[in-house]
Amino acid sequence: MRAIVPFDARDPKTRLSVLFDADERRAFADVMLDHVVEALHAAGFEPTVLATAPVDRSDATVRVDDRSLSAAVNSVLDDWERPCAIVMADLGILTPNALDRFRATSGDVVVAPGRGGGTNALLVREPDVRVDYHGVSCRDHRAAARAVGASTTTVDSMRLATDIDEPSDLVEVLLHGSGRVHEWLRTHGVTLRADGGRVTVERS
């Protein structure tokens, strides 16, 4: 199955600015994209990176579109056969197993919600469904599917639900991640900090 992986190639992960400068944020975004593309291949998907600016990749097709996220994804949906998937590029603890469960979930539209109302992955088996990532997108995608008579299901996965936007999200990578994303954080001095309440991270 083909999968769109939207990627901000210009100024990614701005909410991590408290920990990383612009070059580091771009490097970290690249490492997460590597990880997501690798997991997609391992789970039998054919990824296309949908980037806001040209990127050089040997492991995936690249399509450049500098419009808004929703417009760019919908343009791909206009061109592609169903079923296909849209998977965010910042799923730092994604595994092939989680993607296997995602693909095995029945329904015309399968939503993998992100924490806080986002849509971290969407599997579209219905031709008429389009995306809108603005606002409470997991709710809006369910409503959009219903509006064209499509059934929706939700996949229950912490790994799919964890997109890496804020410093607190890095806790999940340090605890549940492996491979290159985890290694990148370690190399850049990011460690867990536990002093009561929820665990946070700090950089040395």
Place this chain on the structure above:
Amino acid sequence: MRAIVPFDARDPKTRLSVLFDADERRAFADVMLDHVVEALHAAGFEPTVLATAPVDRSDATVRVDDRSLSAAVNSVLDDWERPCAIVMADLGILTPNALDRFRATSGDVVVAPGRGGGTNALLVREPDVRVDYHGVSCRDHRAAARAVGASTTTVDSMRLATDIDEPSDLVEVLLHGSGRVHEWLRTHGVTLRADGGRVTVERS
């Protein structure tokens, strides 16, 4: 399988004080406990509420122990046969399906991590394992299991990973919850607020 459900019967959910007064927080904690006990019954578990003070429940055995969480749970583990489970009382979007997957996961110790390093549910098939909820407990529980030669596995569930501590956690209940916890929030005027970035809640 028997399941321990630890419950703070005195001053629960203090991090929700910005939204709810003490009586409301106690009522909301009760509603979440109702929900968790109901889901456990539906999934074939036999719940025992392990409360810090006497509580009146017709749907579960009650055991009162006002010691620390870890000491109280370990005292039950001293008394009970294996396998048994420990499931937190504030899993506001828990479903019987998520519990079914939890129980079906192999391993001497099955960890359902909470967001931010906690342990939201633990399935213990090994007699020598004890709990310690202080600090980064999901990591510590894996290490404790390894220390006694027990295998550990992790269950990948957003529903098990979502404990309700902070206002932002209520977003998940409003989006993915159903039944009485969702209804309680609606009745008390809690709604989603989306104005860019992650979605939050507000109370009217």
